[in-house]
Amino acid sequence: xxxxxxxxxxxxxxxxxxxxxxxxxxxxxxxxxxxxxxxxxxxxxxxxxxxxxxxxxxxxxxxxxxxxxxxxxxxxxxxxxxxxxxxxxxxxxxxxxxxxxxxxxxxxxxxxxxxxxxxxxxxxxxxxxxxxxxxxxxxxxxxxxxxxxxxxxxxxxxxxxxxxxxxxxxxxxxxxxxxxxxxxxxxxxxxxxxxxxxxxxxxxxxxxxxxxxxxxxxxxxxxxxxxxxxxxxxxxxxxxxxxxxxxxxxxxxxxxxxxxxxxxxxxxxxxxxxxxxxxxxxxxxxxxxxxxxxxxxxxxxxxxxxxxxxxxxxxxxxxxxxxxxxxxxxxxxxxxxxxxxxxxxxxxxxxxxxxxxxxxxxxxxxxxxxxxxxxxxxxxxxxxxxxxxxxxxxxxxxxxxxxxxxxxxxxxxxxxxxxxxxxxxxxxxxxxxxxxxxxxxxxxxxxxxxxxxxxxxxxxxxxxxxxxxxxxxxxxxxxxxxxxxxxxxxxxxxxxxxxxxxxxxxxxxxxxxxxxxxxxxxxxxxxxxxxxxxxxxxxxxxxxxxxxxxxxxxxxxxxxxxxxxxxxxxxxxxxxxxxxxxxxxxxxxxxxxxxxxx
Amino acid sequence: xxxxxxxxxxxxxxxxxxxxxxxxxxxxxxxxxxxxxxxxxxxxxxxxxxxxxxxxxxxxxxxxxxxxxxxxxxxxxxxxxxxxxxxxxxxxxxxxxxxxxxxxxxxxxxxxxxxxxxxxxxxxxxxxxxxxxxxxxxxxxxxxxxxxxxxxxxxxxxxxxxxxxxxxxxxxxxxxxxxxxxxxxxxxxxxxxxxxxxxxxxxxxxxxxxxxxxxxxxxxxxxxxxxxxxxxxxxxxxxxxxxxxxxxxxxxxxxxxxxxxxxxxxxxxxxxxxxxxxxxxxxxxxxxxxxxxxxxxxxxxxxxxxxxxxxxxxxxxxxxxxxxxxxxxxxxxxxxxxxxxxxxxxxxxxxxxxxxxxxxxxxxxxxxxxxxxxxxx
Numbered sequence: 001x002x003x004x005x006x007x008x009x010x011x012x013x014x015x016x017x018x019x020x021x022x023x024x025x026x027x028x029x030x031x032x033x034x035x036x037x038x039x040x041x042x043x044x045x046x047x048x049x050x051x052x053x054x055x056x057x058x059x060x061x062x063x064x065x066x067x068x069x070x071x072x073x074x075x076x077x078x079x080x081x082x083x084x085x086x087x088x089x090x091x092x093x094x095x096x097x098x099x100x101x102x103x104x105x106x107x108x109x110x111x112x113x114x115x116x117x118x119x120x121x122x123x124x125x126x127x128x129x130x131x132x133x134x135x136x137x138x139x140x141x142x143x144x145x146x147x148x149x150x151x152x153x154x155x156x157x158x159x160x161x162x163x164x165x166x167x168x169x170x171x172x173x174x175x176x177x178x179x180x181x182x183x184x185x186x187x188x189x190x191x192x193x194x195x196x197x198x199x200x201x202x203x204x205x206x207x208x209x210x211x212x213x214x215x216x217x218x219x220x221x222x223x224x225x226x227x228x229x230x231x232x233x234x235x236x237x238x239x240x241x242x243x244x245x246x247x248x249x250x251x252x253x254x255x256x257x258x259x260x261x262x263x264x265x266x267x268x269x270x271x272x273x274x275x276x277x278x279x280x281x282x283x284x285x286x287x288x289x290x291x292x293x294x295x296x297x298x299x300x301x302x303x304x305x306x307x308x309x310x311x312x313x314x315x316x317x318x319x320x321x322x323x324x325x326x327x328x329x330x331x332x333x334x335x336x337x338x339x340x341x342x343x344x345x346x347x348x349x350x351x352x353x354x355x356x357x358x359x360x361x362x363x364x365x366x367x368x369x370x371x372x373x374x375x376x377x378x379x380x381x382x383x384x385x386x387x388x389x390x391x392x393x394x395x396x397x398x399x400x401x402x403x404x405x406x407x408x409x410x411x412x413x414x415x416x417x418x419x420x421x422x423x424x425x426x427x428x429x430x431x432x433x434x435x436x437x438x439x440x441x442x443x444x445x446x447x448x449x450x451x452x453x454x455x456x457x458x459x460x461x462x463x464x465x466x467x468x469x470x471x472x473x474x475x476x477x478x479x480x481x482x483x484x485x486x487x488x489x490x491x492x493x494x495x496x497x498x499x500x501x502x503x504x505x506x507x508x509x510x511x512x513x514x515x516x517x518x519x520x521x522x523x524x525x526x527x528x529x530x531x532x533x534x535x536x537x538x539x540x541x542x543x544x545x546x547x548x549x550x551x552x553x554x555x556x557x558x559x560x561x562x563x564x565x566x567x568x569x570x571x572x573x574x575x576x577x578x579x580x581x582x583x584x585x586x587x588x589x590x591x592x593x594x595x596x597x598x
Numbered sequence: 599x600x601x602x603x604x605x606x607x608x609x610x611x612x613x614x615x616x617x618x619x620x621x622x623x624x625x626x627x628x629x630x631x632x633x634x635x636x637x638x639x640x641x642x643x644x645x646x647x648x649x650x651x652x653x654x655x656x657x658x659x660x661x662x663x664x665x666x667x668x669x670x671x672x673x674x675x676x677x678x679x680x681x682x683x684x685x686x687x688x689x690x691x692x693x694x695x696x697x698x699x700x701x702x703x704x705x706x707x708x709x710x711x712x713x714x715x716x717x718x719x720x721x722x723x724x725x726x727x728x729x730x731x732x733x734x735x736x737x738x739x740x741x742x743x744x745x746x747x748x749x750x751x752x753x754x755x756x757x758x759x760x761x762x763x764x765x766x767x768x769x770x771x772x773x774x775x776x777x778x779x780x781x782x783x784x785x786x787x788x789x790x791x792x793x794x795x796x797x798x799x800x801x802x803x804x805x806x807x808x809x810x811x812x813x814x815x816x817x818x819x820x821x822x823x824x825x826x827x828x829x830x831x832x833x834x835x836x837x838x839x840x841x842x843x844x845x846x847x848x849x850x851x852x853x854x855x856x857x858x859x860x861x862x863x864x865x866x867x868x869x870x871x872x873x874x875x876x877x878x879x880x881x882x883x884x885x886x887x888x889x890x891x892x893x894x895x896x897x898x899x900x901x902x903x904x905x906x907x908x909x910x911x912x913x914x915x916x917x918x919x920x921x922x923x924x925x926x927x928x929x930x931x932x933x934x935x936x937x938x939x940x941x942x943x944x945x946x947x948x949x950x951x952x953x954x955x956x957x958x959x960x961x962x963x964x965x966x967x968x969x970x971x972x973x974x975x
Contacts, residue, residue, distance in 0.1 A: 550963070553838050554789055555837075557853045
């Protein structure tokens with residue numbers, strides 16, 4: 001009997017007000033007390049609150065008495081709002097029967113609105129279109145409404161206009177949820193199948209899985225099986241999610257809640273996996289499980305070599321509640337011991353770095369990010385590499401393949417020209433232009449992933465005056481003419497500065513990187529020759545001339561200790577640099593690769 | 599037992615304040631303050647009689663402007679001082695003089711009291727550059743003072759030179775150097791202009807109101823000064839100091855050799871055994887308050903001492919005597935610094951021979967980079 005349950009999510013572009021809308025619903029249903037309302041209640045990581053984006057998804061149960069006087073259970077399943085987390089979004093969506101599509105009344109439809117909407121439509125969810133932020137002076141609800149109607153083919157009347165800020169329209173939205181979204185379809189009588197749509201790490205209880213029971217029921221003490229990862233575990237605790245976890249003895253088909261098994265690490269609990277009973281002879285997995293693979297890799301090295309152990313511990317801790325983070329030890333001649341870290345995408349990479357610095361108080365150097373390339377060798381082997389140092393010219397490589405993405409860019413028509421130019425520079429393959437209305441278009445492109453993993457989005461924003469939005473999904477691998485570009489300082493290759501780059505771009509890139517390094521490397525006691533090369537061929541070079549003057553003219557009896565301290569300070573300044581052969585390289589040099597156009 | 603054989607006395611009075619100078623001074627004309635100051639100086643030296651040698655090897659009266667004291671105060675100071683200390687045979691007694699304000703009468707007085715070395719704040723021989731530096735003397739004043747001193751029998755005179763003055767060209771530097779050489783002093787201190795924090799020059803350079811000579815040009819000037827003075831028979835014996843044979847400044851050499859010294863008067867620093875201490879920069883407090891012995895005292899660790907020894911020793915072109923280092927610390931410099939100096943010996947930035955460790959003369963211009971890198975952690 002789950003007719004009174006409504007499971008739904010909210011899909012939206014960043015900053016269109018998803019979290020505020022969620023907060024308002026929690027408030028109006030009395031799920032959270034008035035005084036406990038923080039802005040964006042569902043996002044509890046410090047970083048999330050600060051950036052105003054949802055990184056880890058959560059779920060919460062609300063109770064609402066509808067106009068028909070019946071009590072309904074509304075499970076709001078929050079989804080992460082960024083392109084890097086598409087798979088996680090898709091699993092959250094899979095746990096729902098309906099989706100609220102939130103569009104900002106002043107911004108209109110954006111790239112992420114589309115990609116998330118497509119995910120929801122693939123799962124056959126009932127869509128409730130909501131136009132939010134109608135209180136804004138720049139709001140154009142009618143224009144945006146027309147976009148929405150054109151997009152999903154709904155009627156005028158289906159659209160709900162809200163201001164999450166003032167609370168306007170929220171009551172009608174709640175009523176609409178009850179009326180439109182169907183109750184969960186599963187049945188208590190069938191064998192247990194529960195979908196893990198998210199997980200988190202609790203330092204006291206270990207991994208906590210967020211589940212939706214699709215069929216059957218689960219009880220405390222059950223011996224369960226996670227089908228895809230083939231693990232047998234016991235149910236230590238189950239319950240529902242309100243503002244806190246609320247223990248229950250049983251969760252039945254249609255219900256959403258949490259599951260604690262005593263498993264210590266989040267990575268053992270894979271999002272998308274199916275929970276069933278260990279005792280069943282035939283175990284049927286729910287569709288859609290994927291073992292998610294990191295798409296972007298970079299080296300992470302401690303600034304001071306003595307921080308290596310701390311970095312290792314911190315990554316371990318991060319992985320406890322970020323199951324998508326993977327890392328392996330890496331040894332660089334330039335930077336010493338560190339890790340090769342894999343991320344879902346660029347934002348994920350930034351978040352990991354920021355958390356390392358902020359939550360774990362570490363100073364780290366990040367090397368140039370790389371995607372995973374497939375090397376086809378003469379002997380038929382295919383090797384996957386994500387580190388420039390693994391690309392060696394004498395490896396008998398017949399061809400190299402790189403990952404491609406399908407991207408959609410939404411922009412104003414007036415920016416089409418510059419965006420097409422940028423896309424061409426990034427080796428984009430144009431597919432089509434769709435008009436959302438007379439001013440706004442969707443451009444569809446295929447890109448090599450490597451071309452968008454850094455600074456593409458920033459560039460896009462800048463040439464479109466902040467207007468364009470961008471979203472993508474990784475599709476396939478295609479052959480590419482990639483080479484390894486080495487950077488040498490005084491003839492010595494600096495492994496951490498090497499990059500895998502398209503052949504046509506190598507010359508230009510090499511020149512720019514040499515120029516940038518010349519700006520960054522301070523004059524030293526020797527000339528420093530900076531060279532960029534492919535194999536044994538040098539394609540760009542420049543020199544930082546030796547320091548000519550650094551001498552204290554006067555030193556008498558007056559202030560010797562102060563003079564000594566000044567010299568000691570100069571020495572400390574040096575310590576913050578990386579010694580590479582005879583050259584002192586400031587940490588910014590590694591960052592410079594990422595900001596080469598500035 | 600080591601004992602102090604070198605005395606510095608600071609006279610913190612000037613007629614006007616030079617905008618580049620970071621030595622402590624005030625511009626009072628009140629002679630009663632100056633008289634009181636002299637009395638307190640004599641009191642101060644008295645309380646350190648337990649650590650001052652009966653045979654003093656060097657005295658240096660600097661400032662400020664020592665000749666801004668009136669004749670009576672100077673006489674009181676010198677009489678009182680010589681009552682309390684005894685000058686050893688072969689002593690060196692230096693007084694700094696301002697060529698614009700020192701009179702023949704005062705020079706005579708210095709001569710009578712046994713002062714045997716003068717240091718003249720000449721700086722440059724071009725009016726325009728003197729004006730930029732805020733100096734009140736003229737090139738003629740330098741000639742006059744120098745010739746008067748010679749006439750009175752001073753046979754050990756230092757002339758101060760400042761170069762890389764804003765607006766200075768290589769030609770104006772050559773002019774000044776030629777004038778210097780004409781006078782033929784025994785000693786020349788040649789300083790690159792330094793913009794010390796807290797000075798007017800520093801503030802003006804930050805505001806770009808003063809255009810600094812760029813490093814690469816400054817280095818060319820410095821190299822030229824070294825070459826020119828070398829050709830005139832001056833030995834370059836310390837980063838900024840040049841002398842005729844046997845006319846090095848013993849007082850300053852003692853500092854660079856890590857010898858003990860006592861500093862008397864406001865802002866003066868002292869060094870003895872493991873301790874450094876110094877007087878505050880405040881004439882009024884110095885006159886009014888009761889003395890504390892060893893004010894602002896700090897103790898040097900063994901590492902601090904080794905670092906200071908290296909830092910000071912390498913300022914001399916002759917570098918550090920291996921034997922002296924060994925005698926001072928009880929182990930060899932090689933033992934203490936081998937790891938630090940290895941690469942510099944290899945590439946010839948530092949040179950180690952049987953008796954000395956010294957900077958390659960060609961690398962003197964980057965003394966700070968090398969020394970800061972070899973200091974012990």
